[in-house]
Amino acid sequence: MIKKIPHRLYLTEDQMPTQWYNLRADMKEKPEAMLNPATGKPVQPEDLYPVFCEKLAHQELDDTTRYIDIPDEILEMYKNYRPSPLCRAYNLERALETPAKIYYKFEGNNTSGSHKLNSAIAQAYYAKEQGLKGLTTETGAGQWGTALSEACCYFGIPLTVYMVKASYEQKPFRKSIMETFGAAVIASPSSTTEAGRKILAENPDTTGSLGCAISEAVEKAVTTEGYKYVLGSVLNQVLLHQSIIGMESAKAMEILGEYPDIVIGCAGGGSNLGGLIAPFMRDKLTGKASPRIIAVEPASCPSLTRGKFVYDFCDTGKITPMAKMYTLGCTFTPSPIHAGGLRYHGMAPIISKLYHDGYMEAVAVEQTKVFEAATFFAKYESILPAPESAHAIRTAIDEAIKCKETGEEKTILFGLTGTGFFDMTAYNAFHEGTMNDYIPTDEDLQKGFDNLPKIPGIQE
Numbered sequence: 001m002i003k004k005i006p007h008r009l010y011l012t013e014d015q016m017p018t019q020w021y022n023l024r025a026d027m028k029e030k031p032e033a034m035l036n037p038a039t040g041k042p043v044q045p046e047d048l049y050p051v052f053c054e055k056l057a058h059q060e061l062d063d064t065t066r067y068i069d070i071p072d073e074i075l076e077m078y079k080n081y082r083p084s085p086l087c088r089a090y091n092l093e094r095a096l097e098t099p100a101k102i103y104y105k106f107e108g109n110n111t112s113g114s115h116k117l118n119s120a121i122a123q124a125y126y127a128k129e130q131g132l133k134g135l136t137t138e139t140g141a142g143q144w145g146t147a148l149s150e151a152c153c154y155f156g157i158p159l160t161v162y163m164v165k166a167s168y169e170q171k172p173f174r175k176s177i178m179e180t181f182g183a184a185v186i187a188s189p190s191s192t193t194e195a196g197r198k199i200l201a202e203n204p205d206t207t208g209s210l211g212c213a214i215s216e217a218v219e220k221a222v223t224t225e226g227y228k229y230v231l232g233s234v235l236n237q238v239l240l241h242q243s244i245i246g247m248e249s250a251k252a253m254e255i256l257g258e259y260p261d262i263v264i265g266c267a268g269g270g271s272n273l274g275g276l277i278a279p280f281m282r283d284k285l286t287g288k289a290s291p292r293i294i295a296v297e298p299a300s301c302p303s304l305t306r307g308k309f310v311y312d313f314c315d316t317g318k319i320t321p322m323a324k325m326y327t328l329g330c331t332f333t334p335s336p337i338h339a340g341g342l343r344y345h346g347m348a349p350i351i352s353k354l355y356h357d358g359y360m361e362a363v364a365v366e367q368t369k370v371f372e373a374a375t376f377f378a379k380y381e382s383i384l385p386a387p388e389s390a391h392a393i394r395t396a397i398d399e400a401i402k403c404k405e406t407g408e409e410k411t412i413l414f415g416l417t418g419t420g421f422f423d424m425t426a427y428n429a430f431h432e433g434t435m436n437d438y439i440p441t442d443e444d445l446q447k448g449f450d451n452l453p454k455i456p457g458i459q460e
């Protein structure tokens with residue numbers, strides 16, 4: 001049997017896009033300005049310099065430049081693992097007996113195992129270019145810390161990673177990978193910072209939290225000369241860097257003579273989703289096409305489907321500017337679901353705005369349903385998906401099943417953000433039937449809403 005479309009389409013290096021696409025440039029209504037928490041006024045680039053590299057501060061606030069050249073040094077490292085394949089899920093389609101055509105863009109083909117490397121490389125490069133002496137960050141599940149370790153190693157920048165103690169102890173091999181790339185990995189809370197010492201004094205046996213690791217990483221950055229702190233999602237600059245995912249997908253589909261009717265991505269902070277949908281949302285904003293675009297979030301951390309569209313801090317440590325976004329409140333602590341990368345209280349301002357204005361849809365899915373989809377997918381496509389990615393798989397399968405019922409031959413594209421080799425405890429819990437589906441009550445959510453910041457004249 002001869003098939004026109006291959007199972008895996010790899011663009012050649014020459015076909016790889018050399019520009020990031022800034023979706024904000026085509027939004028008629030831009031995301032609301034970020035506010036400086038100290039003044040309540042829109043932030044200026046200078047306000048961001050203490051936190052971000054100067055180039056990144058400009059990227060953060062630039063909502064008019066449509067295409068931005070990717071520096072050659074970044075392209076060189078991208079080529080260690082890009083272009084990533086666009087896959088046609090023939091085997092999955094057959095198993096589902098669906099007339100739908102299912103494509104996925106696979107971002108798990110690098111050592112960090114996820115798309116996070118796309119922005120880590122850019123952030124490490126600009127830090128190097130500005131002559132910084134080092135970076136700090138936090139990591140929960142470990143994907144971001146690993147990605148940034150790889151990137152900092154490549155550009156020769158020292159990196160300190162504060163890793164939530166629970167995951168430091170549960171995932172020792174994550175730490176080993178980061179150390180292989182030369183990062184210093186510290187279990188948080190630690191005695192290396194004021195914030196850590198305080199928490200340890202109060203509770204010596206604590207296994208840590210993301211909020212605490214962020215506080216430590218920020219303190220270390222602001223108290224060490226030439227250091228800055230970096231974030232792996234949510235921010236406009238991160239979505240910009242992740243647009244490489246969508247640009248490659250659009251080009252590959254064009255070569256195949258295809259165009260998606262539905263584009264689906266999992267949503268934690270919104271960076272892979274923002275990157276994947278970028279060119280398709282551009283077509284929608286400019287009236288060239290009108291694909292359905294779906295964000296998939298965990299039912300345990302439902303920022304789009306049950307959150308509020310208000311100003312909030314991007315981080316639990318309350319040091320970043322405030323952004324208008326769908327949020328559960330930066331003090332909201334989601335249940336320990338296994339998809340650690342989706343346990344984020346807010347949603348990227350760009351995604352939030354597009355969702356608010358009706359350009360996209362959102363669904364929340366339960367954990368056991370997600371792992372059902374993950375194991376089904378693994379069986380037919382021979383890839384062990386990350387639990388985060390499996391949220392997108394769940395919805396892609398649901399849409400393909402609807403096509404079977406209606407007989408429609410829709411073309412579905414979803415983002416497979418990474419592999420799940422470090423998530424076998426979660427897979428085990430699923431196999432043993434001990435996994436549960438925690439859904440917060442309205443009262444649980446209200447606690448987070450009660451702590452939303454008050455900004456005189458803007459948000460009382």
Ligand SMILES: *Cc1c(COP(=O)(O)O)cnc(C)c1O
Pocket residue numbers: 113114115116143144232233234266267268269270271272273341342386388389417418419
């Ligand atoms: C971090 C992560 C996510 C979620 O982050 P976004 O910023 O929403 O993209 C999804 N999948 C994997 C594999 C991750 O590591």
